[in-house]
Amino acid sequence: MGNFLLLFKVTCLLLVYFYSKAIITKVFSLYYNSPMPNIKYLIRRVTRMDYKAMGAKIKDIHEKSGKSRVWIFFDMIHCGRKFGAGYMDYWLYEMYNLNDKERDTYITRGRNYDLVKRYNDPKYTALIDNKIEFNKLFGEFLGRKWLEIRKDNKQEVIDFINDHDFLIAKADLGSCGKTVEKIDCKAEKAEDIYERLVNQERPHFFEEVIVQHPAVSAIYPYAINTIRIVTIQREGKVHVASACCRFGNYGHSVDNFNNGGMTAPVNEKTGEITDFPIDKTKVLYEKHPMTGAVFKGFVFPMWDEVIAMCTKAAMVVPQVGFIGWDVCLTPDGPVIVEGNDYPGHDLYQLPEHTHDKMGIWPKYQF
Incomplete structure:
Protein backbone atom coordinates (compact mmCIF):
# COMPACT_ATOMS: atom_id res chain seq x y z
CA MET A 1 0.00 0.00 0.00
CA LYS A 101 -23.60 10.80 -17.38
CA GLU A 102 -24.73 9.83 -13.88
CA ARG A 103 -21.60 11.24 -12.23
CA ASP A 104 -22.25 14.58 -13.89
CA THR A 105 -25.48 14.98 -11.87
CA TYR A 106 -23.66 15.11 -8.51
CA ILE A 107 -22.58 18.22 -6.67
CA THR A 108 -19.00 17.51 -5.61
CA ARG A 109 -16.46 19.17 -3.40
CA GLY A 110 -14.99 21.04 -6.36
CA ARG A 111 -18.37 22.17 -7.64
CA ASN A 112 -19.42 23.27 -4.17
CA TYR A 113 -16.18 25.26 -3.91
CA ASP A 114 -16.90 26.87 -7.29
CA LEU A 115 -20.38 27.93 -6.13
CA VAL A 116 -18.92 29.50 -2.99
CA LYS A 117 -16.33 31.38 -5.06
CA ARG A 118 -18.97 32.51 -7.56
CA TYR A 119 -21.67 33.70 -5.18
CA ASN A 120 -20.01 34.54 -1.85
CA ASP A 121 -17.90 37.68 -1.57
CA PRO A 122 -15.24 36.91 1.10
CA LYS A 123 -15.44 40.52 2.34
CA TYR A 124 -18.95 39.75 3.62
CA THR A 125 -18.88 36.09 4.67
CA ALA A 126 -17.92 36.96 8.26
CA LEU A 127 -21.45 38.37 8.62
CA ILE A 128 -22.70 34.79 8.22
CA ASP A 129 -19.79 32.91 9.80
CA ASN A 130 -19.60 34.97 12.98
CA LYS A 131 -22.62 33.98 15.04
CA ILE A 132 -22.77 37.27 16.95
CA GLU A 133 -22.74 39.31 13.75
CA PHE A 134 -25.25 36.90 12.26
CA ASN A 135 -27.67 37.36 15.15
CA LYS A 136 -27.41 41.14 14.85
CA LEU A 137 -28.37 41.05 11.18
CA PHE A 138 -30.93 38.23 11.23
CA GLY A 139 -32.69 39.00 14.51
CA GLU A 140 -36.17 38.98 12.97
CA PHE A 141 -35.74 35.33 11.99
CA LEU A 142 -34.40 34.01 15.31
CA GLY A 143 -37.61 33.83 17.35
CA ARG A 144 -35.65 33.99 20.61
CA LYS A 145 -33.84 36.51 22.79
CA TRP A 146 -30.06 36.57 22.84
CA LEU A 147 -27.32 38.58 24.55
CA GLU A 148 -23.60 39.09 24.08
CA ILE A 149 -21.36 38.30 27.06
CA ARG A 150 -18.91 41.19 27.37
CA LYS A 151 -16.74 42.84 29.99
CA ASP A 152 -18.87 45.98 29.88
CA ASN A 153 -22.33 44.41 30.40
CA LYS A 154 -21.82 42.19 33.44
CA GLN A 155 -24.99 43.18 35.29
CA GLU A 156 -27.12 42.86 32.16
CA VAL A 157 -25.80 39.33 31.61
CA ILE A 158 -26.34 38.36 35.26
CA ASP A 159 -29.93 39.62 35.08
CA PHE A 160 -30.44 37.65 31.85
CA ILE A 161 -29.16 34.48 33.53
CA ASN A 162 -31.37 35.00 36.59
CA ASP A 163 -34.43 35.43 34.36
CA HIS A 164 -34.04 31.96 32.82
CA ASP A 165 -33.92 28.35 33.97
CA PHE A 166 -31.79 27.27 31.01
CA LEU A 167 -29.81 29.10 28.34
CA ILE A 168 -27.69 28.10 25.37
CA ALA A 169 -24.14 29.49 25.42
CA LYS A 170 -22.27 29.71 22.12
CA ALA A 171 -18.93 31.00 20.90
CA ASP A 172 -18.94 33.45 18.01
CA LEU A 173 -17.11 30.94 15.81
CA GLY A 174 -17.49 27.18 15.68
CA SER A 175 -19.18 24.34 13.84
CA CYS A 176 -20.78 20.93 14.44
CA GLY A 177 -22.01 22.03 17.86
CA LYS A 178 -18.48 21.96 19.30
CA THR A 179 -18.75 25.39 20.97
CA VAL A 180 -22.35 25.06 22.18
CA GLU A 181 -23.26 24.43 25.83
CA LYS A 182 -26.63 24.19 27.55
CA ILE A 183 -26.44 26.10 30.82
CA ASP A 184 -28.51 25.21 33.88
CA CYS A 185 -28.97 28.72 35.27
CA LYS A 186 -30.05 27.47 38.69
CA ALA A 187 -27.18 25.01 39.16
CA GLU A 188 -24.54 27.66 39.88
CA LYS A 189 -24.38 31.34 40.70
CA ALA A 190 -25.11 33.71 37.83
CA GLU A 191 -21.91 35.62 38.48
CA ASP A 192 -19.86 32.40 38.29
CA ILE A 193 -21.46 31.53 34.96
CA TYR A 194 -20.69 35.01 33.67
CA GLU A 195 -17.06 34.92 34.81
CA ARG A 196 -16.49 31.51 33.27
CA LEU A 197 -17.85 32.50 29.88
CA VAL A 198 -16.57 36.07 29.64
CA ASN A 199 -13.02 34.79 30.09
CA GLN A 200 -13.18 32.22 27.30
CA GLU A 201 -10.74 32.52 24.41
CA ARG A 202 -13.52 33.39 21.95
CA PRO A 203 -16.38 35.86 22.61
CA HIS A 204 -19.52 34.10 23.79
CA PHE A 205 -23.22 34.90 23.84
CA PHE A 206 -26.43 33.50 25.28
CA GLU A 207 -29.56 32.43 23.43
CA GLU A 208 -32.88 31.37 24.85
CA VAL A 209 -33.66 27.67 24.48
CA ILE A 210 -35.73 26.96 21.38
CA VAL A 211 -39.08 25.28 22.03
CA GLN A 212 -39.54 22.72 19.28
CA HIS A 213 -42.81 22.05 17.45
CA PRO A 214 -44.58 19.06 19.06
CA ALA A 215 -44.87 17.23 15.73
CA VAL A 216 -41.08 17.28 15.35
CA SER A 217 -40.41 16.52 19.02
CA ALA A 218 -42.63 13.46 18.67
CA ILE A 219 -39.97 12.01 16.37
CA TYR A 220 -37.02 12.84 18.66
CA PRO A 221 -37.50 15.10 21.70
CA TYR A 222 -33.94 15.31 23.07
CA ALA A 223 -32.41 17.64 20.46
CA ILE A 224 -33.37 20.51 18.23
CA ASN A 225 -33.90 18.65 14.96
CA THR A 226 -33.07 20.91 12.05
CA ILE A 227 -33.88 21.25 8.38
CA ARG A 228 -31.07 22.38 6.07
CA ILE A 229 -32.36 24.62 3.27
CA VAL A 230 -29.86 25.67 0.60
CA THR A 231 -30.61 28.89 -1.28
CA ILE A 232 -28.88 30.56 -4.20
CA GLN A 233 -29.47 34.29 -4.62
CA ARG A 234 -28.52 36.10 -7.78
CA GLU A 235 -29.55 39.55 -8.99
CA GLY A 236 -32.38 39.78 -6.50
CA LYS A 237 -33.87 36.37 -7.26
CA VAL A 238 -33.74 33.48 -4.79
CA HIS A 239 -33.73 29.82 -5.77
CA VAL A 240 -34.26 27.03 -3.22
CA ALA A 241 -31.81 24.39 -4.44
CA SER A 242 -32.21 21.54 -1.95
CA ALA A 243 -33.41 20.47 1.47
CA CYS A 244 -32.65 17.71 3.94
CA CYS A 245 -33.42 17.09 7.61
CA ARG A 246 -31.41 15.86 10.57
CA PHE A 247 -32.56 14.08 13.70
CA GLY A 248 -30.66 13.23 16.86
CA ASN A 249 -30.30 9.73 18.30
CA TYR A 250 -29.05 7.78 21.34
CA GLY A 251 -30.31 10.48 23.72
CA HIS A 252 -27.77 12.98 22.37
CA SER A 253 -28.69 16.66 22.60
CA VAL A 254 -27.51 17.46 19.05
CA ASP A 255 -28.70 16.28 15.64
CA ASN A 256 -25.29 16.48 13.99
CA PHE A 257 -24.51 13.69 11.52
CA ASN A 258 -21.03 13.25 12.99
CA ASN A 259 -22.40 12.89 16.52
CA GLY A 260 -24.71 9.94 16.00
CA GLY A 261 -27.44 11.85 14.17
CA MET A 262 -29.21 10.80 10.99
CA THR A 263 -30.20 12.57 7.79
CA ALA A 264 -32.92 12.18 5.16
CA PRO A 265 -33.86 14.01 1.96
CA VAL A 266 -36.77 16.45 2.00
CA ASN A 267 -38.81 17.56 -0.98
CA GLU A 268 -38.00 21.27 -1.13
CA LYS A 269 -41.40 22.06 -2.63
CA THR A 270 -43.63 20.15 -0.19
CA GLY A 271 -41.59 19.57 2.98
CA GLU A 272 -42.10 15.80 2.84
CA ILE A 273 -39.40 13.39 3.99
CA THR A 274 -38.98 11.26 0.87
CA ASP A 275 -36.79 8.41 2.12
CA PHE A 276 -35.51 6.64 5.22
CA PRO A 277 -32.86 8.48 7.26
CA ILE A 278 -29.33 7.13 7.37
CA ASP A 279 -26.58 7.60 9.95
CA LYS A 280 -22.82 7.84 9.47
CA THR A 281 -22.43 4.06 9.74
CA LYS A 282 -24.89 3.70 6.81
CA VAL A 283 -27.68 2.24 8.93
CA LEU A 284 -31.13 3.04 7.50
CA TYR A 285 -34.04 3.73 9.84
CA GLU A 286 -37.68 3.14 8.88
CA LYS A 287 -38.64 4.27 12.39
CA HIS A 288 -36.78 6.19 15.05
CA PRO A 289 -35.28 3.58 17.41
CA MET A 290 -36.11 5.62 20.52
CA THR A 291 -39.65 6.76 19.73
CA GLY A 292 -40.91 4.44 17.00
CA ALA A 293 -41.86 7.45 14.89
CA VAL A 294 -42.11 6.80 11.14
CA PHE A 295 -39.93 9.06 9.00
CA LYS A 296 -40.80 8.52 5.35
CA GLY A 297 -43.90 10.44 4.36
CA PHE A 298 -43.74 12.84 7.32
CA VAL A 299 -44.49 16.39 6.18
CA PHE A 300 -42.95 19.23 8.14
CA PRO A 301 -45.61 21.70 9.32
CA MET A 302 -45.70 25.27 8.01
CA TRP A 303 -43.52 24.46 5.01
CA ASP A 304 -44.64 27.50 3.03
CA GLU A 305 -43.51 29.66 5.95
CA VAL A 306 -40.14 27.88 6.02
CA ILE A 307 -39.50 28.64 2.35
CA ALA A 308 -40.76 32.22 2.65
CA MET A 309 -38.50 32.86 5.65
CA CYS A 310 -35.38 31.46 3.96
CA THR A 311 -36.14 33.35 0.77
CA LYS A 312 -36.42 36.61 2.70
CA ALA A 313 -33.30 35.88 4.77
CA ALA A 314 -31.33 35.19 1.58
CA MET A 315 -31.72 38.87 0.63
CA VAL A 316 -30.32 40.32 3.88
CA VAL A 317 -26.68 40.04 2.76
CA PRO A 318 -26.94 39.92 -1.04
CA GLN A 319 -23.15 39.75 -1.37
CA VAL A 320 -23.34 36.22 0.09
CA GLY A 321 -25.63 34.43 -2.33
CA PHE A 322 -25.00 30.75 -1.56
CA ILE A 323 -26.14 29.84 1.96
CA GLY A 324 -27.27 26.77 3.86
CA TRP A 325 -29.90 27.68 6.47
CA ASP A 326 -30.40 25.51 9.54
CA VAL A 327 -34.08 25.86 10.38
CA CYS A 328 -36.09 24.65 13.36
CA LEU A 329 -39.86 24.53 13.69
CA THR A 330 -41.47 25.97 16.81
CA PRO A 331 -45.16 26.10 17.79
CA ASP A 332 -45.18 29.73 16.59
CA GLY A 333 -43.47 29.12 13.26
CA PRO A 334 -40.06 28.42 11.76
CA VAL A 335 -36.90 30.04 13.10
CA ILE A 336 -33.34 30.14 11.82
CA VAL A 337 -30.75 28.47 14.05
CA GLU A 338 -27.78 29.61 11.95
CA GLY A 339 -26.55 30.22 8.42
CA ASN A 340 -23.63 28.57 6.64
CA ASP A 341 -21.75 30.39 3.90
CA TYR A 342 -19.94 27.18 2.94
CA PRO A 343 -22.82 24.70 2.75
CA GLY A 344 -21.85 21.07 2.82
CA HIS A 345 -22.69 19.02 -0.25
CA ASP A 346 -22.57 15.44 0.96
CA LEU A 347 -25.79 14.84 2.92
CA TYR A 348 -28.21 15.61 0.09
CA GLN A 349 -27.32 12.83 -2.36
CA LEU A 350 -26.15 9.72 -0.53
CA PRO A 351 -26.35 6.47 -2.55
CA GLU A 352 -29.00 5.09 -0.21
CA HIS A 353 -31.22 8.02 -1.22
CA THR A 354 -30.39 8.22 -4.95
CA HIS A 355 -32.08 5.07 -6.20
CA ASP A 356 -32.03 6.34 -9.78
CA LYS A 357 -28.28 7.11 -9.50
CA MET A 358 -29.00 10.79 -10.06
CA GLY A 359 -27.56 13.54 -7.86
CA ILE A 360 -28.89 17.03 -7.22
CA TRP A 361 -26.43 19.10 -9.29
CA PRO A 362 -29.14 19.97 -11.88
CA LYS A 363 -31.15 21.62 -9.08
CA TYR A 364 -28.25 24.02 -8.48
CA GLN A 365 -28.31 25.38 -12.03
CA PHE A 366 -29.82 28.82 -11.52
Missing part, protein backbone atom coordinates in the same frame (compact mmCIF):
# COMPACT_ATOMS: atom_id res chain seq x y z
CA GLY A 2 2.90 2.34 0.75
CA ASN A 3 4.29 1.95 -2.77
CA PHE A 4 0.83 2.46 -4.22
CA LEU A 5 0.36 5.72 -2.32
CA LEU A 6 3.78 6.90 -3.46
CA LEU A 7 2.82 6.09 -7.05
CA PHE A 8 -0.43 8.02 -6.67
CA LYS A 9 1.25 11.09 -5.20
CA VAL A 10 3.98 11.13 -7.85
CA THR A 11 1.38 10.73 -10.60
CA CYS A 12 -0.72 13.60 -9.23
CA LEU A 13 2.31 15.87 -8.98
CA LEU A 14 3.36 14.97 -12.52
CA LEU A 15 -0.14 15.77 -13.76
CA VAL A 16 0.06 19.17 -12.10
CA TYR A 17 3.54 19.75 -13.53
CA PHE A 18 2.59 18.86 -17.09
CA TYR A 19 -0.64 20.78 -16.85
CA SER A 20 1.24 23.86 -15.65
CA LYS A 21 3.49 23.46 -18.70
CA ALA A 22 0.38 23.29 -20.92
CA ILE A 23 1.51 19.96 -22.40
CA ILE A 24 -1.60 17.91 -21.68
CA THR A 25 -4.23 20.63 -21.43
CA LYS A 26 -5.20 20.31 -25.08
CA VAL A 27 -5.28 16.51 -24.87
CA PHE A 28 -7.64 16.56 -21.88
CA SER A 29 -9.78 19.23 -23.49
CA LEU A 30 -10.18 17.23 -26.71
CA TYR A 31 -10.66 13.86 -25.02
CA TYR A 32 -13.07 14.92 -22.25
CA ASN A 33 -14.64 17.88 -24.03
CA SER A 34 -14.16 20.11 -20.96
CA PRO A 35 -11.41 22.41 -19.65
CA MET A 36 -8.86 21.44 -17.01
CA PRO A 37 -9.56 22.73 -13.49
CA ASN A 38 -7.94 25.83 -12.05
CA ILE A 39 -4.22 25.13 -11.58
CA LYS A 40 -4.03 26.80 -8.15
CA TYR A 41 -6.95 24.75 -6.86
CA LEU A 42 -5.46 21.58 -8.33
CA ILE A 43 -2.06 22.16 -6.74
CA ARG A 44 -3.66 22.94 -3.37
CA ARG A 45 -5.74 19.75 -3.46
CA VAL A 46 -2.77 17.56 -4.43
CA THR A 47 -0.35 18.99 -1.87
CA ARG A 48 -2.86 18.93 1.00
CA MET A 49 -4.39 15.53 0.28
CA ASP A 50 -4.39 12.89 3.02
CA TYR A 51 -2.85 10.08 0.99
CA LYS A 52 -3.12 7.53 3.77
CA ALA A 53 -6.87 8.12 4.14
CA MET A 54 -7.29 8.11 0.38
CA GLY A 55 -5.42 4.83 0.13
CA ALA A 56 -7.76 3.34 2.71
CA LYS A 57 -10.76 4.38 0.59
CA ILE A 58 -9.20 2.79 -2.50
CA LYS A 59 -8.70 -0.43 -0.52
CA ASP A 60 -12.31 -0.32 0.70
CA ILE A 61 -13.65 0.24 -2.82
CA HIS A 62 -11.46 -2.57 -4.16
CA GLU A 63 -12.85 -4.98 -1.56
CA LYS A 64 -16.46 -3.93 -2.19
CA SER A 65 -16.40 -3.78 -5.97
CA GLY A 66 -13.69 -6.21 -7.00
CA LYS A 67 -12.24 -3.55 -9.29
CA SER A 68 -8.48 -3.28 -9.42
CA ARG A 69 -6.76 -0.62 -7.36
CA VAL A 70 -5.04 0.72 -10.47
CA TRP A 71 -8.40 1.15 -12.22
CA ILE A 72 -9.87 2.86 -9.15
CA PHE A 73 -6.82 5.11 -8.88
CA PHE A 74 -7.06 6.39 -12.46
CA ASP A 75 -10.85 6.61 -12.31
CA MET A 76 -10.50 8.81 -9.21
CA ILE A 77 -8.17 11.10 -11.16
CA HIS A 78 -10.67 11.22 -14.01
CA CYS A 79 -13.58 12.09 -11.68
CA GLY A 80 -11.51 14.70 -9.89
CA ARG A 81 -10.52 16.36 -13.13
CA LYS A 82 -13.87 16.19 -14.91
CA PHE A 83 -16.38 16.55 -12.06
CA GLY A 84 -14.36 18.15 -9.25
CA ALA A 85 -14.83 15.04 -7.11
CA GLY A 86 -12.46 14.42 -4.20
CA TYR A 87 -11.62 10.88 -3.16
CA MET A 88 -14.22 11.15 -0.39
CA ASP A 89 -16.86 12.13 -2.97
CA TYR A 90 -15.81 9.19 -5.13
CA TRP A 91 -16.12 6.79 -2.18
CA LEU A 92 -19.23 8.30 -0.57
CA TYR A 93 -21.28 8.55 -3.79
CA GLU A 94 -19.98 5.18 -5.03
CA MET A 95 -18.89 6.78 -8.28
CA TYR A 96 -17.17 3.54 -9.23
CA ASN A 97 -20.68 2.19 -9.90
CA LEU A 98 -21.75 5.20 -12.00
CA ASN A 99 -21.18 6.14 -15.61
CA ASP A 100 -20.07 9.65 -16.56
